[in-house]
Amino acid sequence: MIHVHYFARYREALGVDSEQLGWSEAFARLDDLRRHLLARGGDWAVLGERNLMCARNQELCGLDEPLADGDEIAFFPTVTGG
Amino acid sequence: MIHVHYFARYREALGVDSEQLGWSEAFARLDDLRRHLLARGGDWAVLGERNLMCARNQELCGLDEPLADGDEIAFFPTVTGG
Amino acid sequence: MGIRVQVEAFDPGAELNALHAANVGVGAVVGFVGYVRDFNEGREVGGMFLEHYPGMTEKALGKIADEAAQRWPLLRLEILHRIGRLEPGEPIVFVGTASAHRQAAFDACAFVMDYLKTRAPFWKKEDTGEGPRWVEGRDSDQAAARRW
Amino acid sequence: MGIRVQVEAFDPGAELNALHAANVGVGAVVGFVGYVRDFNEGREVGGMFLEHYPGMTEKALGKIADEAAQRWPLLRLEILHRIGRLEPGEPIVFVGTASAHRQAAFDACAFVMDYLKTRAPFWKKEDTGEGPRWVEGRDSDQAAARRW
Numbered sequence: 190m191i192h193v194h195y196f197a198r199y200r201e202a203l204g205v206d207s208e209q210l211g212w213s214e215a216f217a218r219l220d221d222l223r224r225h226l227l228a229r230g231g232d233w234a235v236l237g238e239r240n241l242m243c244a245r246n247q248e249l250c251g252l253d254e255p256l257a258d259g260d261e262i263a264f265f266p267t268v269t270g271g
Numbered sequence: 272m273i274h275v276h277y278f279a280r281y282r283e284a285l286g287v288d289s290e291q292l293g294w295s296e297a298f299a300r301l302d303d304l305r306r307h308l309l310a311r312g313g314d315w316a317v318l319g320e321r322n323l324m325c326a327r328n329q330e331l332c333g334l335d336e337p338l339a340d341g342d343e344i345a346f347f348p349t350v351t352g353g
Numbered sequence: 354m355g356i357r358v359q360v361e362a363f364d365p366g367a368e369l370n371a372l373h374a375a376n377v378g379v380g381a382v383v384g385f386v387g388y389v390r391d392f393n394e395g396r397e398v399g400g401m402f403l404e405h406y407p408g409m410t411e412k413a414l415g416k417i418a419d420e421a422a423q424r425w426p427l428l429r430l431e432i433l434h435r436i437g438r439l440e441p442g443e444p445i446v447f448v449g450t451a452s453a454h455r456q457a458a459f460d461a462c463a464f465v466m467d468y469l470k471t472r473a474p475f476w477k478k479e480d481t482g483e484g485p486r487w488v489e490g491r492d493s494d495q496a497a498a499r500r501w
Numbered sequence: 502m503g504i505r506v507q508v509e510a511f512d513p514g515a516e517l518n519a520l521h522a523a524n525v526g527v528g529a530v531v532g533f534v535g536y537v538r539d540f541n542e543g544r545e546v547g548g549m550f551l552e553h554y555p556g557m558t559e560k561a562l563g564k565i566a567d568e569a570a571q572r573w574p575l576l577r578l579e580i581l582h583r584i585g586r587l588e589p590g591e592p593i594v595f596v597g598t599a600s601a602h603r604q605a606a607f608d609a610c611a612f613v614m615d616y617l618k619t620r621a622p623f624w625k626k627e628d629t630g631e632g633p634r635w636v637e638g639r640d641s642d643q644a645a646a647r648r649w
Contacts, residue, residue, distance in 0.1 A: 197404050197476035198487040240490060247409035248416075249472060263406060263474075267490025270403070270434060270475025271387050271446050271466060271603075279552050279624035280635040322638060329557035330564075331620060345554060345622075349638025352551070352582060352623025353455075353535050353594050353614060366514025369532055377539035377589040383610075384517055384532045390601065391525035441525040453538065456645065459611045462531075466603055497604065 190258065191216060193226075196265035202235045212258040219243055220252040222262060240267045272340065273298060275308075278347035284317045294340040301325055302334035304344060322349045354422060354430050356414045358405065360437040365444050372429050372451040379428050381455035383462040385448045391441040393488070396481040401488075403436045403445070406474035410434075417468045421450075424464070425457040432465060434475065464501050471498040502570060502578050504562045506553065508585040513592050520577050520599040527576050529603035531610040533596045539589040541636070544629040549636075551584045551593070554622035558582075565616045569598075572612070573605040580613060582623065612649050619646040 194207045216222045223243075227236050235241075244263040245254050256262070276289045298304045305325075309318050317323075326345045327336050338344070369384040391398055414432050421430055429451035439445060448465045450458040477488040517532040539546055562580050569578055577599035587593060596613045598606040625636040 194406070196406055196474065197478070201487075244406075244409060244474070247406070247412050249413070263409070265406070265474065266476065266487070268471065268474055269477045269488040269490055270405070270473050271470040276554070278554055278622065279626070283635075326554075326557060326622070329554070329560050331561070345557070347554070347622065348624065348635070350619065350622055351625045351636040351638055352553070352621050353618040364514075364518070365530070366512075366516075366518040368514075369517045369534065370512070370514040373534070373536055373590070373592075375590060377537075379536055380538040382513070382532075382534040382536065384530075384534075385603065385607070386517065386521070386530040386532075387603070388521055388527055388530065389525075390528040442521070442523060444521075455533065455535070455611075455614055456641075459533070459607070459614075463603075463607045466607075493604075 191222065191256065192261045193222070194261070194263040196263065198266045199235050199264055202232050204232070216256045218252070219245060219250065219254040219256055219262065222256060223252065223264070236264055238266070242267060273304065273338065274343045275304070276343070276345040278345060280348045281317050281346055284314050286314070298338045300334070301327060301332065301336040301338055301344065304338060305334065305346070318346055320348070324349060354418055355432070356411055356418060357433045358410050358414070358436060359433070360435065362435070363433055363444060363447065365447050368431060368433060368447045368449055372431065372449045374429070376428060376451070378453060379451045380453045381458040382449065382451045383455075383458040385462050385466055386444050387446040389439050389441050389443050389445055393479060396483060398441060399480040399482075400438065400440045401477050401479045402438055404476045404478065405436050409474050413473045414469065417465055417472065420468070421461045421465050425452065425461040427452050427457060427461055430461065430465070432469070434469075434473070436475070467494070467497040467501065470494040502566055503580070504559055504566060505581045506558050506562070506584060507581070508583065510583070511581055511592060511595065513595050516579060516581060516595045516597055520579065520597045522577070524576060524599070526601060527599045528601045529606040530597065530599045531603075531606040533610050533614055534592050535594040537587050537589050537591050537593055541627060544631060546589060547628040548586065548588045549625050549627045550586055552624045552626065553584050557622050561621045562617065565613055565620065568616070569609045569613050573600065573609040575600050575605060575609055578609065578613070580617070582621070584623070615642070615645040615649065618642040
C-alpha cells in the first residue's frame with residue numbers, strides 16, 4: 190500500500206487530499222508513481238509542473254527516491270510559509 | 272583656540288578629560304597637534320598607540336585631517352559599545 | 354530549542370525577552386518576526402489561510418533547527434509558526450536565536466528563515482480584491498537558501 | 502528613524518513590538534539585543550560602566566542610521582543604547598529594523614550593529630574579580646564592519 194497526500198493548490202485542483210494505492214513493483218521510484226498518476230489525464234497534469242515538490246515519509250526528496258510498500262508520499266507546489 | 276577631549280582609558284591615564292590650547296599655525300593637521308601633546312612625555316605616550324582614534328568636531332577622522340581655529344578635537348582608544 | 358506550530362496568536366516581544374531567560378552567558382539575541390502585509394505582488398490582501406502538512410511540519414522545522422545548532426554555537430533557538438486564518442498586521446512567524454556573540458545569532462536566525470521559506474511545508478492562500486489565490490514560491494527565496 | 506542614548510533600563514520586547522506599529526506594509530521585523538554577560542575574555546564580570554562622548558554619540562548613531570536608510574528600503578529603524586552603570590543580564594543595546602521583505606531588515610540590522618561597534622563613541626569599563634578594566638576593541642569587529 191502507498192499513501193499519497195496532496196496539498197494546497199494541488200489538493201484543490203485534484204479535489205482530493207489523500208488516497209491509498211495498492212503496492213506495485215512498478216513503483217520502483219517516486220517518479221514512477223508520479224507518471225502513473227499523470228496518466229489519469231485532466232487535472233492530474235498539475236503533477237507535471239516543473240516546480241513540483243515531493244516528500245517520502247515526511248521528508249523532502251527528489252523524484253529519483255526509491256519507494257517501498259507502506260510509504261507515505263506527498264506532492265505539493267513550492268512551499269510559501271514564513 | 273583648540274578644544275581637546277580625552278575619553279575612557281586615555282582620560283584616566285592622563286588625569287584630564289579636556290583642555291583648551293591656544294590656536295597655532297603649527298597645528299596644520301591633527302597629527303601636528305597629537306605630536307605636540309606627545310612631546311609632553313610621560314603618560315602622554317598613550318597618544319602614540321597604534322589603535323588611537325580621533326574625531327574633529329564630533330566626526331571620526333584620520334590623523335591627516337586639517338585643523339582650524341575653534342575646532343573640537345577628541346582622542347580615544349578603540350570604541351567598544353554595543 | 355523549541356518548535357511550535359499553532360493556530361493561536363502570539364506576542365513577538367514576549368518571545369524575544371524569553372530568549373535571554375536570565376542566562377547571563379547570553380550576550381546577543383536576534384529575533385525575526387514575519388507579519389501579514391496588506392499588499393502582495395500587485396494586489397491588496399484582506400487576510401490569508403495558512404495550510405500545512407501535519408506531522409511533517411514539525412519534523413521539517415526540527416531538522417532545520419538541528420542544522421542551525423550544529424553550524425553555530427547557539428544558547429537558544431525558538432521557531433514559532435502560525436497556521437489557519439490570519440489577518441493583515443498579524444505575526445505569522447517568529448524565529449529567535451541567542452548566543453554569546455552577535456554573528457552566530459544573526460547568521461543562525463537568517464539561515465533558519467531561508468530554510469523555513471524553502472523547506473517547511475506551509476502554503477499561503479491569500480484573499481485578494483480579485484478573489485482567493487495561492488501564493489507562489491519566489492526565486493529570491495530559493496537563491497537565499499543556496500547561500501548557506 | 503529613532504536614536505536614543507539613555508541611562509534608564511528598557512524593555513526589548515516592547516521595542517520589538519513597536520517596530521510594526523500597526524503599519525500593514527511591514528512584512529519583516531528584525532530586532533537585535535546586546536546583553537551584559539557575566540564573563541568576558543577570561544574573567545568574570547560583575548557589572549560595567551558605559552562611558553560615551555555626549556553630543557558626538559547621537560551624531561555618530563544618526564550617521565549610521567542615515568547610511569542604513571540609504572542602502573536598504575526600511576520602513577523603521579530604531580537604535581537605543583544605554584550609558585552609565587549596567588549589571589550582568591541587563592540589555593545594553595537594541596537595534597530594530599522593519600521592511601516589506603526580510604533581507605533588507607536582516608542586513609540593515611547587522612550593518613548598524615557592525616558600524617555601531619566600530620564607529621560610535623562608547624567605551625566599556627568592566628568590574629572583574631581582578632579589579633576594573635577597560636574592554637579593548639576586537640579585530641573581529643573591525644573585520645565585520647569591513648564587510649559592508
